[in-house]
Amino acid sequence: MSKATRMTKQKRVILDILRSTQNHPSADWVYEQAKKIVPDISLGTVYRNLNVLRDSGEIIELNYGSTYSRYDGRNENHYHFYCEKCSKLVDVSIPVYEGLDKMVQDTTGFEVRHHRMEFYGLCNECKEMKAKRA
Ligand code: ZN
Ligand code: MN
Secondary structure (H helix, E strand, C coil): CCHHHHHHHHHHHHHHHHHCCCCCCCHHHHHHHHHHHCCCCCHHHHHHHHHHHHHCCCCEEECCCCCCCEEECCCCCCEEEEECCCCCEEEECCCCCCHHHHHHHHHHCCCCCCCCCEEEECCHHHHHHHHHHC
């Protein structure tokens, strides 16, 4: 297998892994899954491919002030909820507010291409645990 073909295969594997989960995993998790399919893949290769996929817009890299990034195989704009207690990251199924871009554009004169929106708080499990302790 040529170097280029190998790269393409590994990229494909990583993209498939990300598209098959809704958990917005870390690079480490992707690496563990990728090893099951490509046993000799390295963590460095996983990172390199994640960056390539991010730069080409096929995946989204998300960071919430934690030390590691989370990756999303769903690349069209959508919103997220981040649990500040357990770091769970889930999609929020509300329509993307397209009017926001125009509002910011009209206010600033800037060319707005897209926006990101994150909601923070406690997920249902963490909310219940908090209620039980109280
Ligand atoms: Zn939680
Ligand atoms: Mn998502």
